[in-house]
Amino acid sequence: MVSSVRSRNGIFRPVDILVEQFGKACQLLGQCLILLFHTLKYIVRGEIDWREVWRQSYKIGVESCIVVSLTALFTGFAMSLQISRELVLFGADTAIGGVVSLALVREIGPITAGIMVAGRVGSSVAAELTTMMITEQIDALKVMRVDPVQFLVVPRFVAAMLMMPALTVYAMALGLIAGIFIAYTAANVPAATFLDSVKQTILDRDFGTHFLKAWTNAILIIVISCAIGLRTRGGAEDVGIATTRTIVWTMTMLFVCNYIITAVTYAPR
Template sequence: MNFLAPIGAVALAFLGHLGRLVIFTGAAVSHCVRPPFYPRHILRQMIDIGYYSLPVVGLTAIFSGMVLALQSYTGFARFSAESAIANVVVISLTRELGPVLAGLMVAGRIGASMAAEIGTMRVTEQIDALTTLSTNPFKYLVAPRLIAGFLMLPVLVLVADIIGVFGGYMVAVYKLDFNAGIYLSNTIEFLEPLDVISGLVKAAVFGFIIALMGCYSGYHSKGGAQGVGTATTNAVVSSSILILTFNYVITELFFGT
């Protein structure tokens, strides 16, 4: 029966990890809605997440829109359905590609940076120092990041949607010789508010997940530089997996039959 022992150990470790994450999430959310708040920190995080992520998210969005238009054209031309390209581009971007790609890019940029910063504070006793200075680390470090992530990802995704549609427009009009007016009218005509709203809801959830996993991994990091490195990797990997999982769950909730 010895072969069961390692399986049991892994299962127990996983459950312990899950329990800690649930407790951490509960504490973090409760501190997001209870004063005192730190508006300066929230603003700083909003700028870091929103403004400084714009170039990477914008580049991802524009190339995704361009590739989508080009791929759709080569596929749809076989069925003489080229006129559907504008619809495919805008619906794919607003519902799926905008939030998921922005989420994954921000997870790599912001999730890693949060885990590294908080992890370094943990291993250098700066978090203990906060406690001795009558400052709750959840309120000071975690809550501003969660609030900023939750608020800024939808804004980033909205911008990414617009840039992505513009990328598709550029390829369709200047490379594939589509009529600009017809392409734009097709884009607007078939786009429904729910397409955009579902993408923004996903973005808010993804922003929360990225900040949560970044803070959680950093907060529980151990040891020195290696511990911080592990925390950073864990933050990016776990938030990426959760983004893809919750993407399906939210899609099912909005569009499942």
């Protein structure tokens, strides 16, 4: 893309690149909205292949557990270590649990699970669907009068909506365990004190935001990866391009939407 802009004028033109990227973003947004509309239409009608949902739930949820565990655990360790160090300096070591849990429930849990699922599942869905497009498997479905959206997108969408909240809660729980361990070893805060602080700090609406972020992430990951996968044509090289595009767009949109939800739910009044 950069090279095409360069070759047209002989010089590097960043504005042209931005305009081109904006155009592509608008196109992708339109494709995602149309795909989301068709997906929801099938879900509302109850036309869901539950056997396939089960299969995809295993792929999205169970097979992502290890990678989410490791990420959540070490993010929990690092964050708790930083928070413990600062709060101990101010003599506020009993608040460690509250601060750590706030960060985990509101931000770290959803975003960690979101990033890992986007990297693992989003890229794999985009690669799978692109390969199916290139090898005429999607055309075969259409000839058999099977709608690819109903057959391929709906089960992945439903599975992601079921599994993402589970993964974010799991990531949050592991982060808390890491926090308890660090608070005890680095600041000598007992687990009971840590958990008391958690109970006093976390509100019901924090869990509401937590699940809202989890479902938003699920929608972003599946809709973007499927929209890109089902629109790509060409050869083997395009599978790589589609996968990279999916990762870039999904990750970017995860952070943008995460901020928007935080701004809307926690804006100072």
